[in-house]
Amino acid sequence: MTIARTIAFFLLFNAALLGLRADEGMWLFSAPPCEQLKAKYDFDATDAWLDHLMKASVRFNSGGSGSFVSADGLVITNHHVGSDDLQKLSSAEHNYLRDGFHAATPEAEIKCVDLELNVLQSIEDVTVRVNAAVGADLAPEKAAEARRAAIAAIEKESLQKTGLRSDVVTLFQGGAYHLYRYKRYTDIRLVFAPEAQIAFFGGDADNFEYPRYNLDVCLFRVYENGQPLKVDHYLRWSARGAAEGELTFVSGHPGRTDRQLTLEELRFLRDVQYPYTLARLKRLEVLLGNWSARDRENARRARDDYFYIQNSRKAFDGELAALQTPALFEAKQEDQSSLREWNQCHLGVENALGRVERTVEEQKELILRQRLLDGRRHEVLFAPDAFWCDSFALARTLLRTAVERAKPDGERLEEYSDAARESFELELFTEKPIHTDLETLKLADSLGFLMEQLGVQDPLVVQVLAGKSPRERAHELISGTKVRDVAFRKALYVGGAAAVDSAKDPMIELARLVDPAAREVRKRWEAIGEAKQQAHAYLERKRFAQSGTAIAPDATFTLRLSYGVVKGYTEAGKAIPAFTDYAGLYARAAAHDGREPFDLPARWVAKRGALDLSVPFNFASTHDIIGGNSGSPVVNRAGEFVGIIFDGNLQGLILDFAYEEVESRAISVDSRGILEALRNVYGVDALADELQRGHR
Amino acid sequence: MTIARTIAFFLLFNAALLGLRADEGMWLFSAPPCEQLKAKYDFDATDAWLDHLMKASVRFNSGGSGSFVSADGLVITNHHVGSDDLQKLSSAEHNYLRDGFHAATPEAEIKCVDLELNVLQSIEDVTVRVNAAVGADLAPEKAAEARRAAIAAIEKESLQKTGLRSDVVTLFQGGAYHLYRYKRYTDIRLVFAPEAQIAFFGGDADNFEYPRYNLDVCLFRVYENGQPLKVDHYLRWSARGAAEGELTFVSGHPGRTDRQLTLEELRFLRDVQYPYTLARLKRLEVLLGNWSARDRENARRARDDYFYIQNSRKAFDGELAALQTPALFEAKQEDQSSLREWNQCHLGVENALGRVERTVEEQKELILRQRLLDGRRHEVLFAPDAFWCDSFALARTLLRTAVERAKPDGERLEEYSDAARESFELELFTEKPIHTDLETLKLADSLGFLMEQLGVQDPLVVQVLAGKSPRERAHELISGTKVRDVAFRKALYVGGAAAVDSAKDPMIELARLVDPAAREVRKRWEAIGEAKQQAHAYLERKRFAQSGTAIAPDATFTLRLSYGVVKGYTEAGKAIPAFTDYAGLYARAAAHDGREPFDLPARWVAKRGALDLSVPFNFASTHDIIGGNSGSPVVNRAGEFVGIIFDGNLQGLILDFAYEEVESRAISVDSRGILEALRNVYGVDALADELQRGHR
Secondary structure, eight states: OOHHHHHHHHHHIIIIIHOOOOSOOOEETTSOOHHHHHHHHOOOOOHHHHHHHHHHEEEETTTEEEEEOSTTOEEEEOHHHHHHHHHHHOOSSOOHHHHOEEOSSGGGOEEOSSOOEEEEEEEEEOHHHHHHTSOTTOOHHHHHHHHHHHHHHHHHHHHHHHOSEEEEEEEGGGTEEEEEEEEEEOEEEEEEEOOHHHHTTTHHHHTTOSSOOOOOOEEEEEEETTEEOOOSOOOOBOSSOOOTTOEEEEEEOOOOOOTTOOHHHHHHIIIIIHHHHHHHHHHHHHHHHHHHHHOHHHHHHHHHHHHHHHHHHHHHHHHHHHHTOHHHHHHHHHHHHHHHHHTTTSSHHHHHHHHHHHHHHHHHHHHHHIIIIIOSOOOTTOOOGGGOSHHHHHHHHHHHHHHHTTSOGGGSOGGGSGGGHHHHHHHHTOOOOOOHHHHHHHHHHHHHHHHHHHOTTOHHHHHHHTTSOHHHHHHHHHHHOOTTOHHHHHHHHHHHHHHHHHHOOHHHHHHHHHHHHHHHHHHHHHHHHHHHHHHHHHHHHHHHHHHOOOOOOOOOSSOEEEEEEBOOEEETTEEEOSEEEHHHHHHHHHHTTTOTTSOOOHHHHHTGGGSOTTSEEEEEEOOOOOTTOTTOEEEOTTOOEEEEEEEEOGGGGGGGTSOOOSSOOEEEEEHHHHHHHHHHTSOOHHHHHHHHHSOO | OOHHHHHHHHHHIIIIIHSOOOSOOOEETTSOOHHHHHHHHOOOOOHHHHHHHHHHEEEETTTEEEEEOSTTOEEEEOHHHHHHHHHHHOOSSOOHHHHOEEOSSGGGOEEOSSOOEEEEEEEEEOHHHHHHTSOTTOOHHHHHHHHHHHHHHHHHHHHHHHOSEEEEEEEGGGTEEEEEEEEEEOEEEEEEEOOHHHHTTTHHHHTTOSSOOOOOOEEEEEEETTEEOOOSSOOOBOSSOOOTTOEEEEEEOOOOOOTTOOHHHHHHIIIIIHHHHHHHHHHHHHHHHHHHHHOHHHHHHHHHHHHHHHHHHHHHHHHHHHHTOHHHHHHHHHHHHHHHHHTTTSSHHHHHHHHHHHHHHHHHHHHHHIIIIIOSOOOTTOOOGGGOSHHHHHHHHHHHHHHHTTSOGGGSOGGGSGGGHHHHHHHHTOOOOOOHHHHHHHHHHHHHHHHHHHOTTOHHHHHHHTTSOHHHHHHHHHHHOOTTOHHHHHHHHHHHHHHHHHHOOHHHHHHHHHHHHHHHHHHHHHHHHHHHHHHHHHHHHHHHHHHOOOOOOOOOSSOEEEEEEBOOEEETTEEEOSEEEHHHHHHHHHHTTTOTTSOOOHHHHHTGGGSOTTSEEEEEEOOOOOTTOTTOEEEOTTOOEEEEEEEEOGGGGGGGTSOOOSSOOEEEEEHHHHHHHHHHTSOOHHHHHHHHHSOO
8 A cells, every 4th residue: 555655746746747736626516626627628617517517417315426317307326326225116026126127118117215316406605604603602512503503594594485405514624604405306216227236246346446347327217296307407428438538527426525634533533433433334244244145035135234334344444544554644744734834923723733633532532422322324214333223213213303393493403404304204204114134133233232332331231221132122122113114103203292202112212211312422422523613614714825725625425526537547566447348247257157246147148249348338537536426427528428437446445535546546337338238238229219319 | 032041940940840950061081970871861981981982082183073983094073174174285276175075095095284183092180280389379470380380391291201192281260180191193184075065055154053954074084104093992883873862972172161250251251352352253254255255266265264254253143142141140140149158157259259350350451462462372373363364473483482492391381392392393384375465465454453453653553563554564574574485484493593583584573573562461361360260279169069069161172071862942933853854955055046155066966866865964962062072973872973063053152151952952964964975976985885884
């Protein structure tokens, strides 16, 4: 791993000697890198060009990106983004996730269980209004409350005025607040999915590797009022794809980067947070892997969780390896020293760094209970580590809804705000299958984890386990709860606190038992976040004053624009070409005797003769992307669809912390490869025609 | 998990109402359960019967059991016991571990790389002599030294006098010391192994499960002076197998049990040691699993490590689940309280329990560094967790040999004693293949683990990493060291300290860097062990005084006798029959469409018609066994071989802490099933004839 060193060298080389910047940045559509594009590539990113691309880009709320590719509402994304929906639509009889799907007629398109898509319409800077609501002398906890109330008010007002989903986004770790308004679609139907074997050919073994051979695509159609959505802004399909070295763009929703973190915060990730997370992921990977191997139906039920766990594990492993490279810290140290020196006559930078360091100390104390009881995400179907199963997540949500909805909007936990209500209900009332065996497995393991982490004597652990072993307790809770019944959830949602209390549901009672501790942790965690934001906002202003140039903010799962070129690279002295082709796919399968995970679907074996094996299949490029960008369109200067991002290589995992373009690569499926497969393997010419024509 | 409760109930029921004891105990051959066998089964275990079984039993020093089954030195064990040797004999061209092996002629039998077998000849109680050497007023550290010196002297004297391998074994946690004398064989040749697919059919998924369908056998022949060993004591093969309910015996080498631990020690296992070990195993399982999936040759190279890791993980997971059952602790608490009450007029028991508790406190402090730097075992090819690779293990051994051999025998670390010299050299000069890619993978991960566990700022970590990332440092060390070269090792071994110092080998220099800290940890760890032993020896005497009955000591990887019956059980309301048959094997493969790990070798698919599908294949029994018993013969009253132990079920993992016979079962391959496969699948009639005749 000499990546970080080469970064430093390369940036220096590139910037100083050639006068050109690296292709760094996940740029805001409201602050695009026009100067850089003009200077380096002689490209004019006009407002119209940007507006069109923005409105053709789609966010999958389940955690990914996509784009409109026909005037009739057709959306393309990755198979691994659609897999959550494919899993929910599958049963022991129809395994669409494994076997694929194609709707031969419009009527055959199947409605997804609980998928929500968002299409960004506008961005408004509301920094002044948000900051005005927060008195300068407020303690972090009070400041966080005030800020949350101001944000809820802005979101609700916008929703009422425009009818659009309205989210205030925190940028630059609190340096700016922008209001993002989206059109929101919830009638999404499945049109086409290939088999999991070809979408994820090579499985976990090849994940984050290159060369690759994955048809990682999935097509949905957006409906409105029972009809396919008519779309003005969609991407025209490029039949010629991208050429090596050609300027292209990625428009998508990178989830999270950590480039603006301080040295202390990076140390915290390296020494505390990542080791915790990885140990937990590896534990779950072994649990689900072994359970899946026991029985094919087990494997089907656990498939989506298992993929998520393996994928996360490989990403975090790569990121931790990057964090364990001393050069990354040396570079960050230099940045921070230079800012300190530049600012040495004032103590502002010193103080702000000191404040961040104190928040890290608080995080160290709190993170274990935060992860166990609160969890990283506040979605309805995401439970914290001590109770990782859908049943607990639903139970907690029902319990809290009754309390939170009774409060004024601005005082609620954010996910219970009025502005988020529709998306929230969609998730809470999902009809997705929830399997008691898998739930029990997950909960038993989680309770065992809780017991190990906090200790058997911890009063909360004693209460949670109620004198039973983790397995006994999990079995009792999962078999006793009714929260998996949608009608039950609706009744409790409508009935409020009285209905929830009188239900005496064991899982809801468990959530109630844990709630005071969980809320306390969350409150403290949010106060830490607020203190961090204040310090970072200051540091960001100083950084801008020092360098005089704008940089892109860290990723926040909102729409961003990256630019770069299709390009191979050299790894351990070996040249890796930019493109792979179908001939390479068959060669790799043969090299493994077609054994899992290198087994080809029967259809692919049979249709080999019908395929043009020289057609490009996947390609590597220098775009600055990260998790959440999955499914993002790659477009050329003309705004045409030339490919779809589905992965990055292992070297690219350093992008969480710093941009690198010597070895780090984004990986896409080529638009030509997709058409070739649709026509000559699947014989779905009507769909291929729609892509090429731009309408049905 | 209601096992522990049923234990308590069952023991009560069995003992009190029927006047019969459960089939508990891994009995010493020098103190067999004659009374119990007579009372419950009307069986006379005569001295001649015991002596014959003892001398027909074989210990595999790589960690397992076996038995002589022909007068011409033929030994049968499990495939998973022989796998270590199969791996060492395999290459990319000849994968005996995966594909199996059969020597059609005596000349075709292949000599193992470094396998040592031991056959027990006699047991002598040396407790008085060992204890006499330890002054009552010595501090634990000094006492440990004195005890070690006394043991080394006894072993050396015995070796010189008898020429037999002589090991002093600590029993009852220090309550007794016995001298075990073995014939030692090192010219062991491979005769027959089936394919890994049928030996381990169902893989990790079915491991520790029942019903099972595994031909987990492997046959070797012992040679002496270039000729097959002539054996007086071998087991006659039973062509009729065992019947349900029939009394049978297991003679083998259970590795370790923890039944005599105190409450505090069990808590330590549950709260500290097992969580640590499992997190590490799961980390390694993911590492090796992913690496193996990338490439078939990777999979071959990692196969034996990977099996060891998965197998250990599943066992520890089951044991931890047993430890997390409150009833187990309630039973232990009752035992301890009853001993305390019985002894209340004296403070001896109270004091001894207090001393054990203090050792646990010390262990908590030390265990992390002990695991990272010292390791659990002191074999030549076992490295501690921070440096887990063969290269480090060899480097440390070379470094220490030069120092230790210069000291008087009794003052050395035990593995460098004169008595152990021959076995030690066999291991150190092994010709087994050591692959640099796998070594680098393992060391890089271990260094990352070290960095996470002790922290980046730890002075030792700083020195070990030398300013590099774990990956860079591992690459540098593995590619730079010469310890994988046997000639190099021999030269340094002979050359002593001067040769070792002047070699400037980077891995040896790393071992040198770590050695002061590692030795310090080991010294303290051994002092803790000594203090524990003293307290346990006292408690053991009191327990005996209280109950007046002898119990079997905890397992110590020495020869033990268990008895029990072939018997099915009920699991979650479902009756599990005692026997499986070949029809069941094919049915299970079909239920999984023959996909890994339920894929049958081609030969088994082809020979289906030639097999009698009704022949018993595997069976379950109530024997008290544990890891290390793998490969133990199951014999009937006549001392005939009716089966071979290869596993226990998941419920049986509680046997580490307490005996249970309601659901806990040992699992064996039936003698009839073995013959059927040898004759009708493999067509190796000469080998089958030798088994049935008892000679070639």
